[in-house]
Amino acid sequence: MGRDYNPVSLQPLYRAAEVRAMDRKAIDAAGIPGAELMRRAGAAAFAALRERWPEARTLSVLCGAGNNGGDGYVVARLAQAAGWDVRVYAATPPAQLKGDALGAYQAYRAAGGAVLEFVPADFEGAEILVDALFGTGLDRALEGAYAEVVRATHRFCGRIVALDVPSGLQADTGTVLGCAVKAELTVTFVALKRGLFTGEGLEYAGEVVLADLGVPPEVKRAVEPSALLLPPLVRGLPPRPRHAHKGMFGHVLVVGGDYGFSGAARMAAEAAARVGAGLVSVATRKEHASLLSVARPELMCHGVAGREEIQALLERATVVAVGPGLRRSGWAGMLLASALDSELPLVLDADGLNLLAARPTRSERWILTPHPGEAARLLGSSSAKIQQDRFAAAGELQARYGGVVVLKGSGTIIQGPQGQPRVCTAGNPGMASGGMGDILTGVIAGLLAQGLDPLEAATLGVCLHGTAGDRAARAGGERGLLASDLLEPLRQLVNQ
Structure with a gap:
């Protein structure tokens, strides 16, 4: 058996900062506006949850202040346009939104969407809960009101979908930062984050679906991955020769x-x-x-x-x-x-x-x-x-x-x-x-x-x-x- 035998194929994994570098290259070099990437992210997430649970028609969305929250507003707008019963809860006041996230919020409101004050008991009536609180942007332990929101998700009896990374999970290490949303499905964007696949990441992320958002391959190739993911199945060793002993x-x-x-x-x-x-x-x-x-x-x-x-x-x-x-x-x-x-x-x-x-x-x-x-x-x-x-x-x-x-x-x-x-x-x-x-x-x-x-x-x-x-x-x-x-x-x- 030669040294060139390669029994497995490898898939690249990245740190959050490396994926943010891809986002920036996609915007600056490939000419894809940030608002378009956000629209694609929300559309991919909505498509993934519809494919996973085709009978569902009720949705609650927890939205934070950053781009992850903007992705959530896109999901909410698309679900509402599809005739779903949608409830959006702003964990951060919308007045604090900026840039593309603010644009996504305004588009949702212009389409007739309402934003509700967070009351933990309310979203428990929905079939699906979307976590759009923090994504990869969190680097410290959750505490205070945000920790209360995340702990409330643990009482939710329906399906939980995380956008990009479950809120509270460190995207690079797979460590829970105090507390984290435990998702059944995580739709991660542009490239796979390595923290989803080791430590507590496997339990909190659930099934992971990658949506590359149409980012050109050359943009990804320009960023070196920091880890490699092995496939769930392998092929065995080559057949033995007939003269084997x-x-x-x-x-x-x-x-x-x-x-x-x-x-x-x-x-x-x-x-x-x-x-x-x-x-x-x-x-x-x-x-x-x-x-x-x-x-x-x-x-x-x-x-x-x-x-x-x-x-x-x-x-x-x-x-x-x-x-x-x-x-x-x-x-x-x-x-x-x-x-x-x-x-x-x-x-x-x-x-x-x-x-x-x-x-x-x-x-x-x-x-x-x-x-x-x-x-x-x-x-x-x-x-x-x-x-x-x-x-x-x-x-x-x-x-x-x-x-x-x-x-x-x-x-x-x-x-x-x-x-x-x-x-x-x-x-x-x-x-x-x-x-x-x-x-x-x-x-x-x-x-x-x-x-x-x-x-x-x-x-x-x-x-x-x-x-x-x-x-x-x-x-x-x-x-x-x-x-x-x-x-x-x-x-x-x-x-x-």
């Missing part, structure tokens, strides 16, 4: 499985085998080796007590996965140190990462796969701080430790040595259960063993893992989803 597909050594944790090592090893590694060995406690071989006879399981035994296994391996069920002990430290001395490609997870945090070092030949808690230990921070800006955390981890970093969580981020971070939205809350990280470790190690470079192995591995979880959840539900439920979907996906 197991030696062509690498030998993964999984290091872990301390007392009481042999299952973690087994799951990682089986995942590596299920995605196509030619051979898979396990280095574990002597008491576990024979039990693992009985449970999965295709695995070569070895009891390891000292350096000579692990060294013999490392000499036969092509990739090493360290961490599943490893724990933190002198035995574990010896195994990790031996793996580091081997100069083989490494995948580090779980206590492999915790041991690294205790004795930091840097390497370009490993893939680190921390969840936010492990990332916090690696950076001497806290999980809450990691979640405040997952993009920054992934970048700092890569800069400090080298290699490729996979920051797991809602909207997993993959950061390589060069280029933009990659974001994967596949996966579901059912995967918040023990063993899921062990499966991912094995998947990535199995792909590395088959010749993918580290960044592509991490990228495809994360996509396969999340998509397998989604397939397993569709088959039996999210609650009660087990890590081992992913093994059969993984085999199907890597062969498609």
